[in-house]
Amino acid sequence: xxxxxxxxxxxxxxxxxxxxxxxxxxxxxxxxxxxxxxxxxxxxxxxxxxxxxxxxxxxxxxxxxxxxxxxxxxxxxxxxxx
Amino acid sequence: xxxxxxxxxxxxxxxxxxxxxxxxxxxxxxxxxxxxxxxxxxxxxxxxxxxxxxxxxxxxxxxxxxxxxxxxxxxxxxxxxxxxxxxxxxxxxxxxxxxxxxxxxxxxxxxxxxxxxxxxxxxxxxxxxxxxxxxxxxxxxxxxxxxxxxxxxxxxxxxxxxxxxxxxxxxxxxxxxxxxxxxxxxxxxxxxxxxxxxxxxxxxxxxxxxxxxxxxxxxxxxxxxxxxxxxxxxxxxxxxxxxxxxxxxxxxxxxxx
Numbered sequence: 034x035x036x037x038x039x040x041x042x043x044x045x046x047x048x049x050x051x052x053x054x055x056x057x058x059x060x061x062x063x064x065x066x067x068x069x070x071x072x073x074x075x076x077x078x079x080x081x082x083x084x085x086x087x088x089x090x091x092x093x094x095x096x097x098x099x100x101x102x103x104x105x106x107x108x109x110x111x112x113x114x115x
Numbered sequence: 116x117x118x119x120x121x122x123x124x125x126x127x128x129x130x131x132x133x134x135x136x137x138x139x140x141x142x143x144x145x146x147x148x149x150x151x152x153x154x155x156x157x158x159x160x161x162x163x164x165x166x167x168x169x170x171x172x173x174x175x176x177x178x179x180x181x182x183x184x185x186x187x188x189x190x191x192x193x194x195x196x197x198x199x200x201x202x203x204x205x206x207x208x209x210x211x212x213x214x215x216x217x218x219x220x221x222x223x224x225x226x227x228x229x230x231x232x233x234x235x236x237x238x239x240x241x242x243x244x245x246x247x248x249x250x251x252x253x254x255x256x257x258x259x260x261x262x263x264x265x266x267x268x269x270x271x272x273x274x275x276x277x278x279x280x281x282x283x284x285x286x287x288x289x290x291x292x293x294x295x296x297x298x299x300x301x302x303x304x305x306x307x308x309x310x311x312x313x314x315x316x317x318x319x320x321x322x323x324x325x326x327x328x329x330x331x332x333x334x335x336x337x338x339x340x341x342x343x344x345x346x347x348x349x350x351x352x353x354x355x356x357x358x359x360x361x362x363x364x365x366x367x368x369x370x371x372x
Binding site for chain 1: 256258301
């Protein structure tokens with residue numbers, strides 16, 4: 034069963050996912066840019082897979098290509114899953 | 116099937132994989148696919164044996180694997196059908212697909228001026244588009260596992276011209292270009308993507324076109340066996356091949372040398 038979608042749960046999932054991919058938890062915030070966190074295009078593919086596993090939401094390349102900050106990733110997932 | 120040369124040497128038994136995942140070989144009810152499925156099972160991989168129409172052949176391959184102490188699951192599915200490809204790649208009891216052999220293929224030959232759209236499209240769909248779809252479906256799990264082996268079965272016809280096979284050549288040249296590109300995209304995650312390009316191999320696909328005259332053009336003076344092609348697939352799927360990616364290994368008795 035996909036996890037219930039709340040902005041808080043999505044934020045937690047994204048933060049946990051980014052930590053799993055090697056990001057320092059202390060550097061995470063909604064305002065942090067993916068570039069500053071060294072999150073590359075393959076990391077985003079993996080993050081999309083984590084989101085799909087947890088929420089059953091599919092994020093395609095077009096969905097994420099304009100995303101610049103962690104907050105935008107969270108908002109995108111909330112919007113797609115809501 | 117003459118497969119003695121593929122048997123795991125007892126001294127090498129400790130090389131069998133301990134990864135938590137499985138291998139999928141598309142089109143493995145006969146020929147190179149069947150030999151590859153058996154070879155990968157000998158390396159310890161639980162194998163998904165896929166077939167489109169030859170259920171009996173697929174079951175024989177699975178029985179052969181089981182008789183050697185391996186594990187095999189028989190799965191029907193036409194790789195030309197996107198839904199079937201997605202189903203073949205679903206993670207199962209044996210875990211995600213960590214070794215993908217895109218082998219299923221067909222040829223519908225004819226001189227270019229006489230090829231109709233259906234002959235063109237069907238060959239592209241099965242040989243090239245299915246390879247893309249299966250790879251796309253497999254990669255997320257491989258990336259997360261930081262390990263994956265994708266081996267695409269191309270053909271020397273994708274590298275060297277052979278009159279009457281423009282559709283087949285286009286599909287296989289496409290597979291080689293696709294292989295190189297995906298390889299560089301995912302190399303930093305421990306996932307390798309390679310192709311093998313068989314020459315004249317004795318399979319159902321080549322049975323009707325092989326004759327004595329053709330073997331004279333092959334430096335080895337004989338056609339290859341499915342097991343000889345499978346041995347290359349097995350190597351590319353192994354831990355030892357971890358620094359080999361984006362390459363195309365020809366298996367042709369010197370034909371294209």
